[in-house]
Amino acid sequence: MSVRSNAKPVEAKPKRAEADTARKRTIVSICSVVTVLTLYTAISNSGLVNQVLIPPPQAIARTAVTLWTQENLPIDILTSLMRVLTGYAIGVTLATLLGSLMGWFWFIDGVFDPLIELIRPVPPLAYIPLMILWFGIEERPKIMVITLGCFLTCIINVITGVKNTPRLYIEAARTMGATNRDLFFTVAIPAAVPYILTGLRVALGTAWAILVAAELIAAQRGLGFMMTNARRFFRTDAIMVGIICIGLLAFSMDRGLRYVNRRLTSWMERREA
Amino acid sequence: MAAQGSPYKLECRNITHTFRGEGGQEIVALQDVSLGVYDGEFLCILGPSGCGKTTLLRIFAGLVTPDEGMVYLDGQPSMDTHPDKGMVFQLDATFPWLTVEENVKYGLKLRRLPKEEVESIASRVIHMVGLSGFEKAYPKELSGGMRKRVDIARTYACNPKVLLMDEPFGSLDLFTKTRMQAELLNLWSQARKTVVFVTHDVDEAIYLADRVVVMSKRPGRIRDIIRIDLPRPRSVDIKVSEAFGEIKRRLWTHFEEEFAGVASEAPAVAAPA
Numbered sequence: 154m155s156v157r158s159n160a161k162p163v164e165a166k167p168k169r170a171e172a173d174t175a176r177k178r179t180i181v182s183i184c185s186v187v188t189v190l191t192l193y194t195a196i197s198n199s200g201l202v203n204q205v206l207i208p209p210p211q212a213i214a215r216t217a218v219t220l221w222t223q224e225n226l227p228i229d230i231l232t233s234l235m236r237v238l239t240g241y242a243i244g245v246t247l248a249t250l251l252g253s254l255m256g257w258f259w260f261i262d263g264v265f266d267p268l269i270e271l272i273r274p275v276p277p278l279a280y281i282p283l284m285i286l287w288f289g290i291e292e293r294p295k296i297m298v299i300t301l302g303c304f305l306t307c308i309i310n311v312i313t314g315v316k317n318t319p320r321l322y323i324e325a326a327r328t329m330g331a332t333n334r335d336l337f338f339t340v341a342i343p344a345a346v347p348y349i350l351t352g353l354r355v356a357l358g359t360a361w362a363i364l365v366a367a368e369l370i371a372a373q374r375g376l377g378f379m380m381t382n383a384r385r386f387f388r389t390d391a392i393m394v395g396i397i398c399i400g401l402l403a404f405s406m407d408r409g410l411r412y413v414n415r416r417l418t419s420w421m422e423r424r425e426a
Numbered sequence: 427m428a429a430q431g432s433p434y435k436l437e438c439r440n441i442t443h444t445f446r447g448e449g450g451q452e453i454v455a456l457q458d459v460s461l462g463v464y465d466g467e468f469l470c471i472l473g474p475s476g477c478g479k480t481t482l483l484r485i486f487a488g489l490v491t492p493d494e495g496m497v498y499l500d501g502q503p504s505m506d507t508h509p510d511k512g513m514v515f516q517l518d519a520t521f522p523w524l525t526v527e528e529n530v531k532y533g534l535k536l537r538r539l540p541k542e543e544v545e546s547i548a549s550r551v552i553h554m555v556g557l558s559g560f561e562k563a564y565p566k567e568l569s570g571g572m573r574k575r576v577d578i579a580r581t582y583a584c585n586p587k588v589l590l591m592d593e594p595f596g597s598l599d600l601f602t603k604t605r606m607q608a609e610l611l612n613l614w615s616q617a618r619k620t621v622v623f624v625t626h627d628v629d630e631a632i633y634l635a636d637r638v639v640v641m642s643k644r645p646g647r648i649r650d651i652i653r654i655d656l657p658r659p660r661s662v663d664i665k666v667s668e669a670f671g672e673i674k675r676r677l678w679t680h681f682e683e684e685f686a687g688v689a690s691e692a693p694a695v696a697a698p699a
Contacts, residue, residue, distance in 0.1 A: 321517055321519050322519060322521060324513075324515070324519075325513070325521075327488075327489065328489070328512060328513040328590075329509055329512070329533035329536060329584050330533060330536055331536055335536055339532070339536075343523045343524075346523070420522050421522065422566045
């Protein structure tokens, strides 16, 4: 059927229109990326710029292969990934658990909110010197700082979500005999899931940001370390490889989260996916 | 059955309630309101916006604690929410993250009833409201009228002694509303409960009720209680019968005050030559 009508069929949505827009948007996005890449390649190979500072894609590609096969790129990637995943997982789990309780129980909120608000203004990276003195220069300080950053970023979304539980649902549940505990588990948390997922996504960005900086400051392996090392030898091509790796990893993790988001909140009414 | 010699299933005595506004101004929502509802009766509370009818219903439900006065269910004080006092709200209160089936089972699961019992009650009630086949659908896939049926089914599944309904059909169009009114009466005749139904729609009140309580505002109090002597079962076309019109005329006199001072259509003026 190729008719586009304005009348909304009973119980159905105009999926055709939504799919068209999505397809066009994808095409536009692809063109955008291709354009940027083409421009970069052109500028780098034009002879007008210093190729040490703006390495051409060919050199980057060659270096990537070398780093992967002959040097320690796989280990660096795994090391960075491990730090990010560990810090992130612990941080958002704590944030979800504590944030839910804080959003619902005034007492817990009263206890923890001032502590969190006092810690929040300080960028988590500033704690690295202290963490190193306490825990040494191994993995722990870096992971702890990532945990802290993810925790702070995520928790505010969780608290907001739980505190914004629509009163209508609470009242409906109460008239069906729900206790405060019932309300927390069967109404507040499910209603807050979209907010919690938002918190998970922003925390992921925080995790990568802190990781790279932490590795630039104090690490013996990892992508940030690899990039600092490369800087000393003016190996901008290696730096680019590092940036691309981080970008790809962070991008795929975010996409993964977006997919989880869509599946878990398929019940929501949306303008577009 | 009512205990302690009270003839009423649900009763409120000397309810007074005031709302304090932000600027410190006080609005007396209800002034010394006493009302009794008989077992198995369909009672409508009719009045303009702001007359306190919704507040009174919420006090019955236990969602609001009145400044003065008491609520009794079966002769016992009942000031808090309880599954014996089921409520259907004006807005769509179905939980969007649950399917139709899961919504209807919500109250039953709270009570930890055995699984087979939950299943059988749920499927029976879903059939009673005409939603068989939609058990696995999410509220977002349903029309407004269908969601309202889920609301009603969910409340009915809890088997409350009293059913409190706050302008439940207010957001529906005339045709859906009329159909829902007829279906509600049908449902009520099959599984008779004591119903308190709040509305501002005179036709709706007369069509549904055994008795209509007329309320006035500022302050909210009961002006009159009128028995509706129309025979049951009532088909929809009773709304255009003589007897119906007679009752409507009687009720209308109560609302003349509402329209006092409102300019009516000005007589036609001859166009200048």
